[in-house]
Amino acid sequence: MPRIVDHGERRTELAEAVWRVILRDGVRATSIRTVAAEAGRSAGSLRHYFATHGELLTFAMGLVEDRVRERVSRVDINAPPVDVALRYCVEVLPLDDQRRAEAEVWFALSASGLSDPRLGEIRDRADQGMYELCRGLLEGMQRSGAYRHGTVDEVEVERLWSLLDGLSLHLLFAPRGVPVVVAEDVLRRYFDEVLVTPG
Amino acid sequence: MPRIVDHGERRTELAEAVWRVILRDGVRATSIRTVAAEAGRSAGSLRHYFATHGELLTFAMGLVEDRVRERVSRVDINAPPVDVALRYCVEVLPLDDQRRAEAEVWFALSASGLSDPRLGEIRDRADQGMYELCRGLLEGMQRSGAYRHGTVDEVEVERLWSLLDGLSLHLLFAPRGVPVVVAEDVLRRYFDEVLVTPG
Numbered sequence: 241m242p243r244i245v246d247h248g249e250r251r252t253e254l255a256e257a258v259w260r261v262i263l264r265d266g267v268r269a270t271s272i273r274t275v276a277a278e279a280g281r282s283a284g285s286l287r288h289y290f291a292t293h294g295e296l297l298t299f300a301m302g303l304v305e306d307r308v309r310e311r312v313s314r315v316d317i318n319a320p321p322v323d324v325a326l327r328y329c330v331e332v333l334p335l336d337d338q339r340r341a342e343a344e345v346w347f348a349l350s351a352s353g354l355s356d357p358r359l360g361e362i363r364d365r366a367d368q369g370m371y372e373l374c375r376g377l378l379e380g381m382q383r384s385g386a387y388r389h390g391t392v393d394e395v396e397v398e399r400l401w402s403l404l405d406g407l408s409l410h411l412l413f414a415p416r417g418v419p420v421v422v423a424e425d426v427l428r429r430y431f432d433e434v435l436v437t438p439g
Numbered sequence: 440m441p442r443i444v445d446h447g448e449r450r451t452e453l454a455e456a457v458w459r460v461i462l463r464d465g466v467r468a469t470s471i472r473t474v475a476a477e478a479g480r481s482a483g484s485l486r487h488y489f490a491t492h493g494e495l496l497t498f499a500m501g502l503v504e505d506r507v508r509e510r511v512s513r514v515d516i517n518a519p520p521v522d523v524a525l526r527y528c529v530e531v532l533p534l535d536d537q538r539r540a541e542a543e544v545w546f547a548l549s550a551s552g553l554s555d556p557r558l559g560e561i562r563d564r565a566d567q568g569m570y571e572l573c574r575g576l577l578e579g580m581q582r583s584g585a586y587r588h589g590t591v592d593e594v595e596v597e598r599l600w601s602l603l604d605g606l607s608l609h610l611l612f613a614p615r616g617v618p619v620v621v622a623e624d625v626l627r628r629y630f631d632e633v634l635v636t637p638g
Contacts, residue, residue, distance in 0.1 A: 266554030268467045344553055350612070351550035354543055355465030363612060395624045398609065398617055402625060405608050406601025413549070413562060418597055425594045426601060433632050 251289050251299060254279050258300035259345045267348045270297065294358055301349040301362045304342045308332060308366075312373070321384045322431055325377045329404055329427050332370065334411045335420050343412055374401040378434075386435050396434070403430055450488050450498060453478050457499035458544045466547045469496065493557055500548040500561045503541045507531060507565075511572070520583045521630055524576045528603055528626050531569065533610045534619050542611055573600040577633075585634050595633070602629055 257279035261270050272293055276286040290296040308331075315327045334343035346366075353359035378392040378400060389396070407426060410418040456478035460469050471492055475485040489495040510530045516523055533542035545565075552558035577591040577599060588595070606625060609617040 262554075264554065266551055268551070269554070348550045348553055351547045352465055352467070354547060354611075355461075355463065355468070367609075367612060395621055395628055398606075398621050399602070399625045399628060402602050402605025402609060403598070404605065406603065406605030407597075409604050409608070410566075410597070410601060412553075413566060422594055422597050426598045429594055429598060 247289070252303065254281075254286060254289055254296070255300040255303045258296055259303075259341065262300075262345050262348050263341055267297075267352050272296070294356070297349060297352070297356075298358050298362065301346065301359055304346045304349075305362060305366050305369075307342055309369070321377075321381045321386050322435060325381065325431060326424075326427060328373060328377055330424065332373075332404060333408055333423060335423070340412065343408055347409075347412060370404070371397065371401055374404070381435060388434055388436050400430070403427070446488070451502065453480075453485060453488055453495070454499040454502045457495055458502075458540065461499075461544050461547050462540055466496075466551050471495070493555070496548060496551070496555075497557050497561065500545065500552075500558055503545045503548075504561060504565050504568075506541055508568070520576075520580045520585050521634060524580065524630060525623075525626060527572060527576055529623065531572075531603060532607055532622060534622070539611065542607055546608075546611060569603070570596065570600055573603070580634060587633055587635050599629070602626070 254275065257275050258270055261274055261278050265274075270293070272283050272286055272290075275296060276283045279286070286296075290299065311331045312328060315324065315331060317324055319327070334340040349359050350363045353361075353363045375392065375397045378387065378396055381387040382392050403426065407418070407423045411420070411423055453474065456474050457469055460473055460477050464473075469492070471482050471485055471489075474495060475482045478485070485495075489498065507530075511527060514523065514526045514530060518526070533539040548558050549562045552560075552562045574591070574596045577586065577595055580586040581591050602625065606617070606622045610619070610622055
């Protein structure tokens with residue numbers, strides 16, 4: 241009997257081959273041909289799952305988004321608000337090899353999104369999600385009376401979100417990398433300043 | 440008499456053609472051929488200035504760095520420390536069309552630098568420069584007695600730098616863009632918190 245492989249499972253496997261090509265050789269090196277070779281398949285069989293190179297990249301980028309959402313959804317929201325906030329923030333930062341690889345792929349495809357509207361759309365949607373996450377965290381603190389400055393405003397949401405994205409960039413890129421412990425201390429100092437009762 | 444064009448001037452002109460191709464079609468679309476076409480020259484004449492595609496990208500990325508350094512060097516350092524700090528920060532953010540274009544090119548080539556060590560080197564050098572700039576700003580405040588928290592440490596330098604890089608990303612990318620006025624307010628709020636006498 242032939243092995244029956246789930247269509248979605250095979251697509252995920254191929255998207256992970258896209259990730260590996262990007263991590264090793266960059267987005268420029270991705271094509272139906274190079275990804276098929278990386279996955280140990282023929283270009284023809286790959287086309288059965290993805291009609292075009294663009295579709296392949298779009299799916300590979302969407303897969304990063306799914307993985308991050310999945311991790312974030314597992315955060316225990318019944319802990320004290322500061323702990324919840326720190327846990328959420330830590331989940332979206334590239335603090336281990338797996339998350340680092342995902343962030344590198346995300347970053348490379350985001351940059352391609354400047355000239356490819358389909359990738360740009362995925363990035364915009366994820367950005368919106370991160371913005372909402374930051375707003376949700378700060379408003380949760382406000383509701384529990386822990387937020388120092390009265391009402392959470394657009395400036396504060398942007399400030400937390402910028403901090404997170406800047407830290408992500410530096411964990412990926414900065415010369416020799418920002419030590420993970422420094423990144424966590426930056427977040428802790430931020431929350432110490434905006435909270436009435438530092439965690 | 441034939442017009443004598445400075446070698447450096449011609450290289451700059453060609454690098455700007457690289458920028459335009461990147462802004463319109465992405466890094467993937469750059470090649471000796473497409474850049475020559477963009478600049479209205481032959482591939483042969485372009486090779487007179489840049490032997491390889493890699494050399495062309497490296498020079499185009501270095502040109503962004505030069506432009507930013509040039510702007511930063513013009514900041515009047517005799518103003519009060521908070522004003523100086525804000526001016527420096529504003530100079531490195533993509534707050535107008537010209538700086539936005541430069542930042543887009545920078546970001547696209549930075550992402551390529553993940554798989555191209557020559558571009559990675561330029562990014563590392565610029566990152567080091569930004570880190571030193573942030574440290575210099577905070578230490579300047581400390582020397583003038585305006586810094587609230589005693590001694591400037593690694594965590595604070597990383598915090599300011601992350602904030603700046605996160606804001607840059609969002610000014611470029613966020614859905615519909617972060618309003619410039621919000622970006623400036625984020626910086627102002629940051630300085631209000633770390634300074635004894637808010638500007």
